[in-house]
Amino acid sequence: MIDYSTVLSTRASSLKPSGIRKFFDLLTEMKDVVSLGVGEPDFVTPWHIRDAGIYSLEKGFTKYSSNAGLSDLRKEISRYLERRMQMAYDPDGEILVTVGGSEAIDLATRALVNPGDEVIIPEPCFVCYAPIVTLAGGTPVVLPLSAENEFRISADQLSAVITPKSKLLMLTYPSNPTGGIMTKADLEAIAPVILRHNLMVISDEIYGELTYEGHHVSVSSLPGMRERTVVASGFSKAYSMTGWRLGYACAPREILAVMHKVHQFGIMCAPTTSQYAGIEAMRNGDQDIEKMKDEYNGRRRYLVNGLREIGFDCFEPKGAFYVFPSIQKTGLGSDEFCERLLLEEHVAVIAGNAFGESGEGFVRMCYAASMHDLETALERMRRFLNRL
Amino acid sequence: MRNQKNELKLLKCIEQDCTMSTAQLAAMCDMTEEEVKSEIEQLENDHVILGYKAIINWDDTIDETVTALIEVSVTPQRDKGFDRIAERIYQYEEVESMYLTSGGFDFTVLISGRTLREVAMFVAERLSPIEGVISTTTHFILKKYKEKHTIFKPQEEQKERPIFV
Numbered sequence: 001m002i003d004y005s006t007v008l009s010t011r012a013s014s015l016k017p018s019g020i021r022k023f024f025d026l027l028t029e030m031k032d033v034v035s036l037g038v039g040e041p042d043f044v045t046p047w048h049i050r051d052a053g054i055y056s057l058e059k060g061f062t063k064y065s066s067n068a069g070l071s072d073l074r075k076e077i078s079r080y081l082e083r084r085m086q087m088a089y090d091p092d093g094e095i096l097v098t099v100g101g102s103e104a105i106d107l108a109t110r111a112l113v114n115p116g117d118e119v120i121i122p123e124p125c126f127v128c129y130a131p132i133v134t135l136a137g138g139t140p141v142v143l144p145l146s147a148e149n150e151f152r153i154s155a156d157q158l159s160a161v162i163t164p165k166s167k168l169l170m171l172t173y174p175s176n177p178t179g180g181i182m183t184k185a186d187l188e189a190i191a192p193v194i195l196r197h198n199l200m201v202i203s204d205e206i207y208g209e210l211t212y213e214g215h216h217v218s219v220s221s222l223p224g225m226r227e228r229t230v231v232a233s234g235f236s237k238a239y240s241m242t243g244w245r246l247g248y249a250c251a252p253r254e255i256l257a258v259m260h261k262v263h264q265f266g267i268m269c270a271p272t273t274s275q276y277a278g279i280e281a282m283r284n285g286d287q288d289i290e291k292m293k294d295e296y297n298g299r300r301r302y303l304v305n306g307l308r309e310i311g312f313d314c315f316e317p318k319g320a321f322y323v324f325p326s327i328q329k330t331g332l333g334s335d336e337f338c339e340r341l342l343l344e345e346h347v348a349v350i351a352g353n354a355f356g357e358s359g360e361g362f363v364r365m366c367y368a369a370s371m372h373d374l375e376t377a378l379e380r381m382r383r384f385l386n387r388l
Numbered sequence: 389m390r391n392q393k394n395e396l397k398l399l400k401c402i403e404q405d406c407t408m409s410t411a412q413l414a415a416m417c418d419m420t421e422e423e424v425k426s427e428i429e430q431l432e433n434d435h436v437i438l439g440y441k442a443i444i445n446w447d448d449t450i451d452e453t454v455t456a457l458i459e460v461s462v463t464p465q466r467d468k469g470f471d472r473i474a475e476r477i478y479q480y481e482e483v484e485s486m487y488l489t490s491g492g493f494d495f496t497v498l499i500s501g502r503t504l505r506e507v508a509m510f511v512a513e514r515l516s517p518i519e520g521v522i523s524t525t526t527h528f529i530l531k532k533y534k535e536k537h538t539i540f541k542p543q544e545e546q547k548e549r550p551i552f553v
Contacts, residue, residue, distance in 0.1 A: 298416030305415060371412050
């Protein structure tokens with residue numbers, strides 16, 4: 001019998017498993033649960049996009065695409081970025097089609113990080129960044145954020161965690177789990193610090209289209225930032241295409257060339273069917289984005305108003321589809337709050353500490369859920385709070 | 389006074405789901421609850437909102453109602469155009485919906501009755517004899533797939549879901 005602890009990679013084995021698996025095991029056994037837990041659009045992919053995928057299958061387009069992705073898709077991504085994000089990237093050499101935004105983040109990290117490099121990760125944040133950095137041999141350095149500052153990064157906070165080993169900053173706005181955004185002015189405030197310390201940036205802009213106040217501004221559009229930024233984004237949130245696993249990375253060609261190599265050896269190419277669907281999404285999907293965003297925006301206002309009315313302290317999230325209210329007034333820890341809310345009122349929300357220690361005292365609720373579910377969840381949470 | 393910008397948003401929300409509470413409508417339309425209440429009242433008074441009805445899949449009940457779509461060609465009347473003759477048709481209880489349409493005929497009329505015979509008799513005995521009606525063509529509706537953006541067949545949910553994203 002093999003002693004597997006001796007054969008497994010120590011680096012991979014050292015990754016911490018997601019702490020909420022037990023919570024979800026509990027959830028699956030229960031009936032009548034209103035779940036605001038899973039962070040995923042509740043819309044099905046618009047039909048014209050699905051149809052384009054189906055049509056590509058009918059035509060027999062089932063082979064690999066070029067490693068970088070279908071040339072038509074890269075051209076559409078380039079047009080889209082110019083049209084909706086005011087960014088200019090050459091489809092030939094500056095855009096890479098990936099398996100979801102997650103692969104783009106992984107590739108960029110592996111392309112940029114050397115062993116011992118420190119990577120600054122603002123927390124609370126989505127769970128993938130630290131493990132990706134660890135696997136690449138880098139050292140994750142936490143930059144704790146606070147609700148008082150709407151979970152944005154200030155120049156002082158950033159300066160405080162920079163050391164001579166600092167190499168890379170993960171910018172993750174609009175943010176999962178907080179719903180916080182960084183406006184142009186916010187980004188301009190930290191840009192000099194980034195430049196002064198010669199930091200590289202991976203900007204995860206997967207929720208960029210879901211910005212409810214003003215327009216999303218990419219850090220790469222600021223003076224001096226393009227040459228040091230990799231933008232990671234994708235189709236999952238903007239077009240409700242999570243299961244298609246389609247994303248992209250945009251970067252200066254020197255960086256992208258290295259990412260391209262890693263992608264080529266590890267992945268080959270993103271699924272061809274998804275890429276054909278992606279072309280249709282970017283060509284004819286602007287209206288779908290607006291329609292879904294409008295819908296999320298209404299639910300966002302409803303949930304924030306409702307939470308405040310029943311007594312939660314809740315800053316106004318201006319992006320993504322999450323609210324991140326404080327539960328400190330209840331006297332319960334995040335884990336205990338979530339477990340009791342689930343067991344006593346059958347409402348599933350995620351403990352804020354799942355997204356890093358600075359998330360303790362908060363919970364994440366996803367409002368990509370029907371109005372009816374939001375109403376029921378609010379009613380049950382009201383009962384729960386009144387009982388505490 | 390009606391607020392035209394608010395009113396369009398509000399109407400679209402109500403058309404989509406008229407069971408939403410005032411608080412939900414207010415959030416969806418970025419209005420206050422008071423604004424929603426007064427806007428709706430105004431829209432009802434002005435007969436812009438005419439009613440609130442459910443979409444029902446009668447095929448899944450024991451109800452045997454038959455529906456037909458009738459193409460009706462008419463001779464419009466002097467001074468009154470199509471409206472006078474339309475009025476004489478749509479007043480019948482059996483007429484569910486009626487539209488003036490362009491193309492090879494003039495009116496599209498949806499009629500429901502308990503049996504095929506009842507619908508056919510209505511067309512023959514009530515509709516056709518109306519002065520000005522030149523001809524009718526009856527199409528019985530066999531199956532409803534979608535009405536008011538609502539698909540009748542229940543949409544399947546994907547079973548396996550992610551643990552955590």
